Amino acid sequence: MKRREEKKPNGERWMLTYSDLITLLMIFFVIMYASSTADTTKYKQLSKSLNAAFEGGSGKSIVGDQSGVSVLDSSGTTPAKITVDSKDASASANAVELNKLQSIKKNVDTYLKKNGLSGSVSTKIDDRGLAVSLNSTLLFDIGKANVLKSSTKKLISIGKMLNSVNNYIRIEGHTDSTPISNNEFSSNWQLSAIRATNVTELLISKSGINPKRISSVAYGENRPISSNRTPAGKAKNRTVDIVILSSLFSKTEVIK
Template structure:
């Protein structure tokens, strides 16, 4: 009898191993998490976000989100170019911000550009006028010495005819929004008329626009003027040639789609 009782008591003190199953599952998940965290050093942002969503569902029931800052670049690439990630982000932003013309708009603006280019060639204005077609529209650039005396905002009387001839190219049916902008170099100006390059650039744009609007076929409601002073240079202000490029008036012909929306 005593042996049987001792045997039964021994059976009661046996080890229960049922806890091993959830423990092994937990360890497997933790191991997977460490592997994912380690691999993010060589994983792009998109894949990381996808993986984070999967583990959010596992650990948080889909109610939270892993905070993602910026995965570490490949070691070799980072050493060669520590600013590579920053440059790539800037390029992506520029690509996103750059608008794209639809085919119909591009064709119409190209026709206008061809007429202006023909006028430039006939009058030998190649070194003083330039046109370019961008996502924003058709841009006509005019060097300041074509229209103005140095440090002055009034269009020279002998050059008013040039402004009036350009106005003919802006006659469109239906009309488009047109922005006239003035730009200067970074050489400080302070005379009896202007205390800053900003003021000079604004008044040059306005005075040029006034002459354009002497054309009765142009509706002033579609025109606006801006002055950027020295703050949007296209050339190097440390050189005479660069400063000459920066002193300019620009005429931007916007796509008709934008005009109608406004």
Template sequence: MKRRDIRRSNDKGAPKWMVTYSDMVTLILVFFILLFSMSQIDSVKFEAISESFRNRMIFEFYPSPVPMENPTEHTRDEESGKNSNEFENPTQLENNTDEDDITEQDTLDNLMENIQQYLEEHELTNEISANRTDQGVVLVLQESVLFDSGEAEILEKGEPFLTKIASMLESLPNNVKVEGHTDDRPIDNYRYPSNWELSGARASSVIRYLIDENEFDESRFSSVGYGDTRPLVPNTNEENWAKNRRVEIVILEESQGDDA
């Protein structure tokens, strides 16, 4: 009897090209899933995260897993603040603007009180006034305190008050603006052809006295002559004329110093 041959199954699995093809399809699928997921990202948040990673300081939050060769040197750097950053030490970035403004305001308020006290003690309130404005501290000196009529040379009786003001300015960094004012009656002589020259000369005389007697930095001071263009009261009688003939010393707020 002839032996019957048994057919054996010769199943070798999928062809080799099928494996490569399957891997390619899987990668394409993953790629499109990645594109889809990125299209749903909030652009603002994504940019913030990207920026944080671009900032090298963010990596200083965590200690290095690799032991350092000189740990004592690193400790000294941290103590000295070399490796500190704005995230670990937020108090270093505190804005002191508000505190500075309060200190400046208190300083000018104290100056105002001291001047007012001086005027009352020396009975000068009728000839000199002090006011607190947005500009700073404004001192209004009538002509009779400082000058003879039509002149710009400071009188001896006006020097003590200017000396007092100078002593107060020594402890302040504020800039000072001096303004000269006249009444509307015209003046015409060889020295002052008009009220413009007279008012400017009076303002300059006050600044020159302050600087010469105390050696202030000249860049702190500015002068201007307004003539009769800014009267306090209408130029209608002798009393009003006297009020308008004046010199104003403005001790400016530090924030307005550059605009003097």
């Protein structure tokens, strides 16, 4: 019987095992890297959510050194329920401010009635805040911008009442649509601007209003509250408005 010839052992079989091992290791590290990246992202998202919900807390964030808040009470246990309602807080703040403006409006209205100024000065609360509108005939001669001496004390008294709060104050100058051109002013823009500026400076120097809390603007005839087609409408449009700005509008005023 013929004896079979034995095959020589394959000396390169170890390469297959080695290649498989290298492939598995590579897949393992890829999976580990992907998992660690995803976890970090998730934790960062969770951290941002917690920081937003508990802003102002004294705890630490679960990622990095960001500020966070501790969710444990003094006994070390988790509270059953934590409620953060920013809408209620905002509504409460708005109610407090509205009451404050209404109180000032009441004081001003009482002063106007006692001094017979109700026909020349009006007050209203709107989105801007509390607006005290003074007819220009009370404060100025026609075509002039200097505050009349007869009205100076009244304006100062109103300014002191408005100075009882820390809100920003804006003085707005308005005219009717009648063109103006004299030796002092070439346009209604200039007239309304100088009138508003003169009232502003008087309130600063005599009513004690901080100059950082007050500003003046001029609108000329461009923001009428009534029709300029009638004398009565024009009279309503010639005003200087003292506006106690609400907190929403005060955000546009920045003291540096």
